[in-house]
Amino acid sequence: MNTDLLLKNIAKHIQLTPTEQAHFIALMKPRSLKRKEMMLQAGEVSRHSTFVTKGCLRSYTLDKNGYEHVLAFAPPDWWIADMYSFISQKPGTLYIEAMEPTEVLLLSKADQQQLYGDIPKFERFFRIIVENAFVSSQQRLLDNLSLTAQERFRIFCEKYPSLVTSLPRKQIASYIGVTPEFFSKMMKSA
Amino acid sequence: MNTDLLLKNIAKHIQLTPTEQAHFIALMKPRSLKRKEMMLQAGEVSRHSTFVTKGCLRSYTLDKNGYEHVLAFAPPDWWIADMYSFISQKPGTLYIEAMEPTEVLLLSKADQQQLYGDIPKFERFFRIIVENAFVSSQQRLLDNLSLTAQERFRIFCEKYPSLVTSLPRKQIASYIGVTPEFFSKMMKSA
DNA sequence: CCTTTTTCTTAACCTAGGTTATTTTTTCCC
DNA sequence: GGGAAAAAATAACCTAGGTTAAGAAAAAGG
Numbered sequence: 362m363n364t365d366l367l368l369k370n371i372a373k374h375i376q377l378t379p380t381e382q383a384h385f386i387a388l389m390k391p392r393s394l395k396r397k398e399m400m401l402q403a404g405e406v407s408r409h410s411t412f413v414t415k416g417c418l419r420s421y422t423l424d425k426n427g428y429e430h431v432l433a434f435a436p437p438d439w440w441i442a443d444m445y446s447f448i449s450q451k452p453g454t455l456y457i458e459a460m461e462p463t464e465v466l467l468l469s470k471a472d473q474q475q476l477y478g479d480i481p482k483f484e485r486f487f488r489i490i491v492e493n494a495f496v497s498s499q500q501r502l503l504d505n506l507s508l509t510a511q512e513r514f515r516i517f518c519e520k521y522p523s524l525v526t527s528l529p530r531k532q533i534a535s536y537i538g539v540t541p542e543f544f545s546k547m548m549k550s551a
Numbered sequence: 552m553n554t555d556l557l558l559k560n561i562a563k564h565i566q567l568t569p570t571e572q573a574h575f576i577a578l579m580k581p582r583s584l585k586r587k588e589m590m591l592q593a594g595e596v597s598r599h600s601t602f603v604t605k606g607c608l609r610s611y612t613l614d615k616n617g618y619e620h621v622l623a624f625a626p627p628d629w630w631i632a633d634m635y636s637f638i639s640q641k642p643g644t645l646y647i648e649a650m651e652p653t654e655v656l657l658l659s660k661a662d663q664q665q666l667y668g669d670i671p672k673f674e675r676f677f678r679i680i681v682e683n684a685f686v687s688s689q690q691r692l693l694d695n696l697s698l699t700a701q702e703r704f705r706i707f708c709e710k711y712p713s714l715v716t717s718l719p720r721k722q723i724a725s726y727i728g729v730t731p732e733f734f735s736k737m738m739k740s741a
Numbered sequence: 742c743c744t745t746t747t748t749c750t751t752a753a754c755c756t757a758g759g760t761t762a763t764t765t766t767t768t769c770c771c
Numbered sequence: 772g773g774g775a776a777a778a779a780a781t782a783a784c785c786t787a788g789g790t791t792a793a794g795a796a797a798a799a800g801g
Contacts, residue, residue, distance in 0.1 A: 396799085422693055422697065424697040424698075428697070430693055430696045430697050432689060432692070432693060444682065444685060444686050444689065445686045445689075445690070448682050448683075448686065477675065481671045481674065484671065484674050484675055484678055485667065485674055487678060488674055488677060488678040488681065491678065491681045491682050491685055492634065492638050492681050493638075494685055495634060495681055495684055495685040495688060496634050496635045496638065498685060498688040498689050498692060499622060499634065499635075499688050500635070501692060502622070502688060502691060502692050502695065503612055503620055503622060505692065505695050505696070505728075506620045506695070506728045507612065507614040507618070507620050508614075509787075509788095510787080510788075529747085529748060529749090530748075530749070531747090531748065531749080538695075538696045539787095539788065539789085540788075540789060540790080541748080541749070541750090542749090542750080542751085542752095542788090542789075542790080542791090543787085543788050543789065544749095545749060545750050545751080546750090546751085546752095546788085547788090548750095549750085549751090586769085699757075699758095700757080700758075719768095719777085719778060719779090720778075720779070721777095721778065721779080729757095729758065729759085730758075730759060730760080731778080731779070731780095732758090732759075732760080732761090732779095732780085732781085732782095733757085733758050733759065734779095735779060735780050735781075736758085736780090736781085736782095737758090738780095739780085739781090742801105743800105743801095744799100744800095744801090745798100745799085745800090745801095746797105746798085746799075746800095747796105747797080747798070747799085748795100748796080748797070748798080749794105749795080749796070749797085750793100750794085750795075750796090751792100751793090751794085751795100752791105752792095752793100753790100753791090753792095754789105754790080754791085755788105755789075755790070755791100756786105756787105756788090756789075756790095757786105757787095757788090757789090758785105758786090758787090758788100759784105759785075759786075759787090760783100760784080760785070760786095761782105761783090761784090761785100762781100762782090762783095763780100763781085763782090764779100764780080764781080765778100765779080765780070765781095766777105766778080766779065766780085767776100767777080767778065767779080768775105768776085768777070768778080769774105769775085769776075769777080770773105770774100770775090770776100771772105771773095771774095771775105
């Protein structure tokens, strides 16, 4: 169970005592996923915050024509959830799937809430995490409104250099909002 | 100074004692804006969280062709900021403008930080606010990736019924991601 | 190492939405 | 209330990106 990565991730924003670290780590439950294994399906309630230690997850929706739209990738050192479902505890709309053999650490909703009360620093930690996620989401929205597919791809390359080489192109195409066919056309002419 | 609306906004997520309420209210500075007056320009540092009590603000960017892209509307009872600039205290990319005579209450970055330490409930409050904003932003992103302009407009109407009638159509067009000309064409055929 | 599945490419054709330009309507504000 | 400014409508034409279909290349996984 790779808790080093997790503790370093936390230490970027808050400082924990050894006791607090131990208490926190005791709450995290490890899980391994095979390639293509689903962590969460649309219609289910998201009951955990998920921290990735190895491999890669992706979250996506299915539209009414059955096409997938990638919302997020989660390589090691990232947190992921169906945030809507997690905070409301109602059935969500996202699928979360392992793109390769993946290892995660899970924190249950109940334990996370408890942690907020017991150690307020964790409320700060997750506030900061969500603030950053919100800023990224807004920036991506503006990029989708104002840039061409070509430019969005360039930004993707800058932001996730390691994913560009390791992920199937069709997944990147979906993330930046074009079809694999158009993505292919675009790559030829650039 | 309309602090009732603000206190009710806060009370949706946390419970404050009368003393805490008074302490908090003392930190809020009122400001009035005329129609078209700018609260924030791209390149400036966003130094406050802004709560709208009357009128309406909008945030937008300018792209390299000089076109505006509306990121958010803030009618009464909403919080708004250039979140990137506010959390990093670096120059931002957003313009925030009053669409009509508007009244706001400002909370400085320093006071907000102080408040997190003094009354941890406020850290909870802003965590929850940002979580909800993040969920909305992600949903809007997915809508932009998977729906037609027509469908995005329908969703806008459901979500902001009061804005549909009060805002200029070109602003709504910008928010849903189309030109005013196309918006006009779309409205004729529907 | 071989078979199955998935991914990638190509190409012809199509469409949602953009661009440019002009006119009409509405709103602002003195 | 009236002149200026902003918003809205219309129309002809344009293009980024989508669709369909089919074959080629690459991985996955036994």
